[in-house]
Amino acid sequence: MRAVQVVQPTGPADVVVTDVPEPTPKDGEVLVDVHRVGISFPDLLLSKGQYQLRPEPPFTLGVDFAGVVVSGPAGFEPGQRVAGVAGHGNAAERVASPADTTFALPDSLSFDEGAALPMNYLTAQFALAERGRLREGETVLVHGAAGGVGTATIQVAKGYGARAIAVVSTKEKAAIARAAGADEAVLLDGFKDAALELTGGRGVDVVVDVVGGAVFTDSLRALATQGRLLVVGFAAGQGIPEVKVNRLLLNNVDVRGVGWGAFAMVRPGYMQQQWSALLPMMESGVVKPPIGSTYELEGFGRALIDMEERRTLGKSVVRVRD
Ligand SMILES: NC(=O)c1ccc[n+]([C@@H]2O[C@H](COP(=O)([O-])OP(=O)(O)OC[C@H]3O[C@@H](n4cnc5c(N)ncnc54)[C@H](OP(=O)(O)O)[C@@H]3O)[C@@H](O)[C@H]2O)c1
CATH class of the missing domain: 3.40.50.720 (NAD(P)-binding Rossmann-like Domain)
Structure with a gap:
């Protein structure tokens, strides 16, 4: 499958789309076919080796995603629409996402909006x-x-x-x-x-x-x-x-x-509580993320350059599949 990777942390121009093995979900992980990936500030810092986390290259970028469940633990059904978040690793065609950081996406929100939500x-x-x-x-x-x-x-x-x-x-x-x-x-x-x-x-x-x-x-x-x-x-x-x-x-x-x-990652269940607090706002329409630009997977680096050059309006998203 395709994934967006940092091979050397020399900035967004050097980000590549490459073939990597499909993930095998561990206990408590949800396997998801990714439709959209959000572009996040940490992606930019990770591409330059300037983030507080320094994964060993090559590593996959991608913080927020939205997609469809392939398989998962109790509470997740195949075909269900979800959004999720991680420190990195979600800019790929398929991801294994911990249940605690994978959220049910209301029907009123598109995959673009879902990928703009979590972080x-x-x-x-x-x-x-x-x-x-x-x-x-x-x-x-x-x-x-x-x-x-x-x-x-x-x-x-x-x-x-x-x-x-x-x-x-x-x-x-x-x-x-x-x-x-x-x-x-x-x-x-x-x-x-x-x-x-x-x-x-x-x-x-x-x-x-x-x-x-x-x-x-x-x-x-x-x-x-x-x-x-x-x-x-x-x-x-x-x-x-x-x-x-x-x-x-x-x-x-x-x-x-x-x-x-730092707060939410070490408190199991906290993000799901937060998502529940946001759900009424999503349903009333007050929470509806403005999408700026949409890029193809190959345009991930370009999207990061636009963010770096302060051109981003709202949240940028990358299309993985329709
Ligand atoms: N503490 C946390 O838990 C947490 C969580 C998520 C993100 N963050 C941080 O929040 C910050 C914003 O993230 P974001 O996703 O909102 O980024 P973003 O979409 O790029 O927005 C950042 C805004 O900052 C302004 N800005 C001022 N100087 C800038 C510069 N030199 N380069 C880029 N933007 C500049 C821009 O607005 P104007 O042009 O209108 O000034 C821009 O719209 C990042 O530092 C990120 O790491 C922190």
């Missing part, structure tokens, strides 16, 4: 509910809001009854964030003043930061009293921001780390 939406749910303690009626400011985690965060925040303010770098991305459900979209340049103006000077309750770097200090300044700044990622790659803790004391605000994988 970003489970991260958003973990960030907002578990780490951010988001309450109905609060205001959430979302950085990188037209990207994968950003659009997911907008939709999950709306699902929890919050107001979502999107921060984006271009007008085109503002339109994507609004279409995803953001109540307002503001440009990166001057976002702190815009956020204060939109909240009558009060500030926002939660900031979700996937960008890091230069936006960090102004994000702290955009918080209301008792606000929470959630550190989710460093897409800008400008180095890790530092916080002067007197700002936290003076303004009664928190900075909280969000490491979804």
